[in-house]
Amino acid sequence: MKQLNYIDLFAGASALSEGFKQLKFNPVAHIEMDTEACLTIKTREAYHHLKEINKLDTYYDYISGNISRDSLYKHIPSEKANSVINAEISDSSLKHIFKTIETNLKQLPNSELDLIVGGPPCQAYSLIGRHGVDWENDHRLKLYVQYGRFLKEFKPKAFVFENVPGIYSANNGSHFTHLKKYFRKLGYEIDDRILNAKDYGVLQNRRRVIIVGWRKDIQFSFPELKPIVHNYTVEDIFSDLSPLTPGQVINKGKYRKEPSDYLKQFDLSNGVDFYTQHISRPHNSNDLKIYKIAIQKWEDENKRLKYTDIPEKLRTQKNTDSFLDRFKVVDGKGISHTVVAHISKDGHYYIHPSINQCRSISVREAARIQSFPDNFFFEGSRTAAFRQIGNAVPPLLSLAIANGIKKLFQKI
Structure with missing residues (x-):
């Protein structure tokens, strides 16, 4: 042919x-x-x-x-x-x-x-x-x-x-x-x-x-x-990446364990021994307090945080009638909700599922949710990378x- x-x-x-x-x-x-x-x-x-x-x-x-x-x-x-x-x-x-x-x-x-x-x-x-x-x-x-x-x-x-x-x-x-x-x-x-x-x-x-x-x-x-029928979850694409704190940057990192069966089956880890662009955005203390509440509610009740659930002293928006799902945790034990280009503006809609990593997801984590292989490199700033991933x-x-x-x- x-x-x-x-x-x-x-x-x-x-x-x-x-x-x-x-x-x-x-x-x-x-x-x-x-x-x-x-x-x-x-x-x-x-x-x-x-x-x-x-x-x-x-x-x-x-x-x-x-x-x-x-x-x-x-x-x-x-x-x-x-x-x-x-x-x-x-x-x-x-x-x-x-x-x-x-x-x-x-x-x-x-x-x-x-x-x-x-x-x-x-x-x-x-x-x-x-x-x-x-x-x-x-x-x-x-x-x-x-x-x-x-x-x-x-x-x-x-x-x-x-x-x-x-x-x-x-x-x-x-x-x-x-x-x-x-x-x-x-x-x-x-x-x-x-x-x-x-x-x-x-x-x-x-x-x-x-x-x-x-x-x-x-x-x-x-x-x-x-x-394709399978039982893989988001944990299968997050677990081998190093934990991050808000604002931390790992431009080149070593996997902390063997790739999951998911990564092997779909060739996302590419058979190489490192990943790139594991970059987390910084967050202010107020957002981190809200993130913690959102993660805890998801872990304990399997329920999404509504804006009206947030203590008034932590709220920064007056609107309590619409867009109540402004903070959303990625489902680690299932599959993610849709990643869109708005992830380039803030991370509130893509909070990491682990309470020990109270932050929004990194560039590499977002790329994996979108099924980009680890050797796919995004040029430009962190914001540009998130935008390219969200639009893809x-x-x-x-x-x-x-x-x-x-x-x-x-x-x-």
Whole structure:
């Protein structure tokens, strides 16, 4: 089977790409507007290239802090480096982006684009983000049209479009109706499902809409995805990491015990003897007192703390009628609730389950909840890393989708 070429739109940290890369799909371009996320993509491209040529020691030297980023990037072939396009997808940028993609394609033995993947920013579709949305003029709501312009330009055989379940009910359902009509007008059949990442090995309850489209001249369908049944819990991804205090930073750490069966089965620890970016944010004394109450209530009663349960002297907000679940403990004995980009702003919604580690979860812990392997390195500040993680498609979900897509391509 020939190598399948794809592009990743609104790529973020390239988490949706990760499953496709693992199955040897070839990324012709990743388009992302966030500069720090683009550096993360480029660093991950270095990982995959160095793995392919059996020189991963160079990559591990970099994430260990032994060599500079520039030194790492010198090992990336130009076509890999040029695949990362740091640009906002808009009317003014499309000409430049299209030209770059065409140049990248011409350098390949097979210059056909087979697939487009991507998930436009979803804040406007989410139920939380509905208040004050301008349905006529908010450009985020029209990003599916920009996605479609890539379909029109390159005519790939298929595409994968990811978003939040709120896209179904946005603007009373009319938005999704328009989206489907638009893609069909471009010459694509489409089918969609709500997939929950927890059914594919991710220790997180995370529901996402996956739309798969294919050109009307080919035999394709929504891929068959087989759920993974297991009894793993969050403790299986936290227990081998060193305990942290608020504000503590472990840039490179040694595992304190053997990887759990979960980490081995899903290859999150990668067979190396260290992890990176185990970084906890600092907290003030007031928040720590609330965290302790929240953890104790969860441990003793298996109940979430409501804001009205907090002693008045510890409350900093006057609103006691709505958003009462502002402090939430991650379920160590089960799976996590959904990790979202708000984790970059504060950690109140992601409190570590151990009373002995009264803090919010670290960058590496959040990454593991999202099913990122330990050798996945996030560029930028702690805030940037949390944002990239919260916005990501879990790589294990990406791998399940990529497996299904690849099987369909094999039948064409």
